[in-house]
Amino acid sequence: MAPLISIKDLSVGFQGVPVLRGVDLTLQKGEAVGLVGESGSGKSVTWLAALGLLPRHANVSGSVRLDGREILGAPASELDQVRGGRVAMIFQDPASALNPVLTIRRQLCEALALHRDLSGQTVKAEARRLLDLVGIPDAARRLEAYPHEFSGGQVQRIMIAMALAGNPDLLVADEPTTALDATIQAQILELLSTIRREMDMAMVLISHDLGVVAENCDRVAVMYAGRIVEAAPANQLFADPLHPYAQGLIGSLPPLDGPRRRLTAIPGTVPDPASMPDGCAFAPRCTLAAAPCGLAAPTLVAIANDRAVACIRAEASRRALLGVAAE
Amino acid sequence: MSAPLVEVSSISRSYGMRAGMFGRSMAVHAVDGVSLAIRKGETLGLVGESGSGKSTTGRIVLGLEPPDRGEVRFGGKPMAMPGTPAWRAQRAQMQMIFQDPLGALDRRLPVATQIREPLDIHGLGEPAGREERVRELLRAVELTPAHGGRYPGALSGGQRQRIVLARALATKPDFLVCDEPVSALDVSIQAQVVNLLADLQAQLGLTLLFISHDLRVVRQISNVVAVMYLGRIVELGSADDLFARPEHPYTQALVSASPAPGRRSAGRIVLAGDPPNPAARPQGCAFHPRCPHAIARCGSEVPALSAVGGDRQVACHLVTGPQAETRDAA
Numbered sequence: 320m321a322p323l324i325s326i327k328d329l330s331v332g333f334q335g336v337p338v339l340r341g342v343d344l345t346l347q348k349g350e351a352v353g354l355v356g357e358s359g360s361g362k363s364v365t366w367l368a369a370l371g372l373l374p375r376h377a378n379v380s381g382s383v384r385l386d387g388r389e390i391l392g393a394p395a396s397e398l399d400q401v402r403g404g405r406v407a408m409i410f411q412d413p414a415s416a417l418n419p420v421l422t423i424r425r426q427l428c429e430a431l432a433l434h435r436d437l438s439g440q441t442v443k444a445e446a447r448r449l450l451d452l453v454g455i456p457d458a459a460r461r462l463e464a465y466p467h468e469f470s471g472g473q474v475q476r477i478m479i480a481m482a483l484a485g486n487p488d489l490l491v492a493d494e495p496t497t498a499l500d501a502t503i504q505a506q507i508l509e510l511l512s513t514i515r516r517e518m519d520m521a522m523v524l525i526s527h528d529l530g531v532v533a534e535n536c537d538r539v540a541v542m543y544a545g546r547i548v549e550a551a552p553a554n555q556l557f558a559d560p561l562h563p564y565a566q567g568l569i570g571s572l573p574p575l576d577g578p579r580r581r582l583t584a585i586p587g588t589v590p591d592p593a594s595m596p597d598g599c600a601f602a603p604r605c606t607l608a609a610a611p612c613g614l615a616a617p618t619l620v621a622i623a624n625d626r627a628v629a630c631i632r633a634e635a636s637r638r639a640l641l642g643v644a645a646e
Numbered sequence: 647m648s649a650p651l652v653e654v655s656s657i658s659r660s661y662g663m664r665a666g667m668f669g670r671s672m673a674v675h676a677v678d679g680v681s682l683a684i685r686k687g688e689t690l691g692l693v694g695e696s697g698s699g700k701s702t703t704g705r706i707v708l709g710l711e712p713p714d715r716g717e718v719r720f721g722g723k724p725m726a727m728p729g730t731p732a733w734r735a736q737r738a739q740m741q742m743i744f745q746d747p748l749g750a751l752d753r754r755l756p757v758a759t760q761i762r763e764p765l766d767i768h769g770l771g772e773p774a775g776r777e778e779r780v781r782e783l784l785r786a787v788e789l790t791p792a793h794g795g796r797y798p799g800a801l802s803g804g805q806r807q808r809i810v811l812a813r814a815l816a817t818k819p820d821f822l823v824c825d826e827p828v829s830a831l832d833v834s835i836q837a838q839v840v841n842l843l844a845d846l847q848a849q850l851g852l853t854l855l856f857i858s859h860d861l862r863v864v865r866q867i868s869n870v871v872a873v874m875y876l877g878r879i880v881e882l883g884s885a886d887d888l889f890a891r892p893e894h895p896y897t898q899a900l901v902s903a904s905p906a907p908g909r910r911s912a913g914r915i916v917l918a919g920d921p922p923n924p925a926a927r928p929q930g931c932a933f934h935p936r937c938p939h940a941i942a943r944c945g946s947e948v949p950a951l952s953a954v955g956g957d958r959q960v961a962c963h964l965v966t967g968p969q970a971e972t973r974d975a976a
Contacts, residue, residue, distance in 0.1 A: 357832035470920045500695035501859065502917045502936075505903035509916050527833065530905030557907035571837035573866035575904055576890055581844075582866065584837035588802045 321387060323348045323488060323521055324369075324406075329381035329391075331361075331368045331545075336593045339364050340545040341381070343619060346489065351515065351522045353532030353553065355568070356542035359589055362525045365542075366491045370406060371398050404434045407482035411494035413474040417466040423450070423477055424462035427484060434485030449480040454510060472503035479510065483518070490515070493525045508535055529572055533557050538625070541565045544590055544600035547619055549633075551626045561622070561633040563605045599630070607632045649722070650683035651853045652821060657681075657706050657716030659699075663925055674925045676702040678877040679716070681951075684870075686820075689847065689854040691868030691885060693861060693900070697924050699877040700857045704823045707855060708742055709733065720821070738768045741814035745826035747806035751798040757809045758784070758794030764816040783812040788842060804835035808842070815846070825857045840866055861904045865889050870957075873897045876922045876932040879951055883958040893954060893965045895937045931963065939964055 322345040331339035354362040369383040383391040427446040450458035453476040496504035540550040549562040570583035587604040602612040619629040660673040677699040726732035781791045787808040828836040868885040881894040892898045902915040919936040934944035951961040
C-alpha cells in the first residue's frame with residue numbers, strides 16, 4: 320500500500336544550528352502515529368517543516384511526499400490546498416489559535432468556505448454539524464458565542480471542529496491535551512479516537528506524555544536531539560524498549576500501581592543543538608555507551624518487522640535477548 | 647507514630663470576585679473547611695485539578711495568607727501574626743518551592759548570591775562561614791560550586807529547580823511546601839528532581855506538603871494523599887492504597903484518566919461535563935453534576951469527610967463504610 324505521507328531525510332537548521340537532523344517517517348492511511356521526546360527534540364519542528372510553516376530563515380531540506388507528490392518547497396497556492404484541507408493541525412494552546420473578537424460561527428464558516436465548496440445556508444448547517452460532532456451542547460446557539468465564553472476543553476473541541484472542516488486525511492495534534500486537566504484530557508482523547516475511527520483519518524499525536532501516546536497510537540517514534548532513535552508498534556515499545564533513551568524515558572515514569580521503586584532517572588541534560596557531541600547524541604547520558612558510540616551517529620536500522628532503532632548497543636542487547644530466548 | 651508537625655484544622659478562604667466590570671461582587675470559596683495533619687518526616691500529597699484549591703491550601707499552611715476561618719498549628723504552636731519576630735523565626739523553619747524556577751529566581755544575580763540571601767536575612771551562621779554553607783548546599787542538590795557563579799539564564803530547567811531547592815534548604819527548614827515542583831520539567835529531568843527530593847527528605851528528616859496534579863509523581867513521593875475537589879477534600883488515605891482502591895467516584899475517575907503505557911483506554915471512566923467553576927459551586931456535593939453514581943440526596947446535602955475503614959476517609963453519600971464495595975456490585 321502506498322503511504323499517505325512519506326518524510327525522507329528531513330533536516331532543519333536555524334542560522335546554521337541544526338535542530339532536525341534527518342528524520343524519516345511514513346504514515347499509512349488511517350494510521351495513528353505518536354511522536355514522543357523531550358522539549359527541543361524536534362517533534363513539532365518535524366511537522367511545521369513538513370507543512371511549510373517555519374519562518375523563511377529556516378533552512379529546510381529533504382523530502383515530504385503526500386500521496387507521492389512532493390510538498391516540501393511547493394508553491395503557496397498548492398500548500399494552501401494541503402494545509403487545512405488534506406492535513407490539519409491542532410496545537411497545545413487552543414485559545415491563542417482562535418480570534419477573540421469573532422464568533423465561533425464566523426471562524427468555522429471561514430474554514431469551511433476555504434476548503435469546501437459550500438455556500439449560504441449549507442455552510443451554517445455544516446458548521447452546526449461539526450460543533451455537534453465534537454460534543455458542544457446546544458450547537459445552534461453556541462455558534463454565536465465568542466471564544467472566551469467557552470472553557471479550555473470546549474475551546475480545544477472547537478479547534479478540532481475547525482480542523483475537521485476540510486475533511487482532512489491527516490490530523491497533526493501537537494500536545495492537544497497538555498494544557499487541560501486530567502478528566503478533560505480523557506474527554507478530548509476519547510473524542511479524537513472516535514472521530515478518527517468514524518472518518519478513517521490518520522493522526523500524528525505529538526506529546527511528551529508516554530502514557531497518552533501509548534494508549535492512543537498504533538505506532539510510536541521516539542525522538543532525541545533532532546532524530547528518531549526508535550520506532551515501534553506502541554505495545555512493543557512500552558513492553559520491550561530497545562534504545563537506551565527509550566528505556567530511560569519509560570524508567571523515569573513513576574508507576575501508578577505495584578511496588579514503588581526508585582526512579583531510574585537519565586543523568587545529565589539534553590545537548591545544546593549548537594554543540595552536538597560527535598557520534599550518538601545520547602552517548603554522554605547513556606549507561607551503555609562504549610567507545611564506538613562517540614565516533615559516528617548511528618542510523619535508524621530495521622531490526623524486525625515494523626521496528627527500527629538507531630543504536631549500536633541496542634542491536635547487541637537484542638541479539639543477547641534472542642540468544643537467551645532460543646535456549 | 648509521631649505527633650503531627652503540621653496540623654490544619656478546618657481552614658476556609660474565600661475571595662471576592664466581580665462578574666464583569668459593573669457586576670455584583672460575589673464570594674469564591676477557594677478552600678472550604680480543609681483539615682490535614684502531616685507527621686514529622688512524612689509527605690502529604692495534595693492532588694486535584696485546577697481550581698480545586700490545592701495551591702491556596704499550601705499558601706495558607708505556610709502562612710503566606712491568613713485563613714478566614716480555622717487554624718494552622720506548626721510544631722504544636724499556632725502560626726504567629728505575620729510580620730512579628732516570632733513569625734519570622736517560624737517562617738525560617740518552613741519554605742516553599744514553586745513550579746516555575748525562573749520566576750522564583752532573580753535573573754540578574756548569580757545563583758550563589760541568591761542561595762546566600764536567606765542566610766543573611768535570618769542571620770544564620772558566621773558571615774565568614776556562609777560561603778562554605780552555600781557550597782555545601784550546592785553539593786547537596788548535586789551541583790558543583792562552579793554552578794554558583796552562573797546566572798539563572800545560563801542553567802537548564804532542572805538545574806534551576808535545584809538552585810531553588812538549595813535556597814529553600816539554606817535555613818535548615820523542617821517543613822517544605824512544594825507546589826507543582828516538577829510539572830514544568832521534562833520527564834527524565836523530573837525523575838532526577840523527584841529522586842533528589844526523596845534523598846534530601848531521608849537525609850534531613852524533612853516534612854513535605856507536595857502539591858501536584860500528577861498522580862504518578864504524588865504517589866511516588868507521598869505517604870498520605872488527599873484529593874481535593876472545589877475547595878474540599880473528598881478523599882484521604884495512604885498513597886498506595888488510595889490509588890489502588892479509590893473509593894470516591896471523583897478519585898476513581900482521576901485514577902482512571904491517568905494514561906498508562908501498555909494499557910489501552912478500554913474501561914476508562916470519562917466524566918461528562920466541564921471542569922468545575924469555583925464561582926458557581928453546585929448545591930450539595932460539588933461533584934454530583936459530573937458523578938456517574940449521583941442520587942437525589944447528593945444534590946441537596948453536602949457529604950462530610952468520614953472514616954470508612956482502615957485509614958481511609960471519604961466524603962461521599964454512597965461510600966459509607968468497609969462494605970462500600972456493594973455499590974459496585976449493584
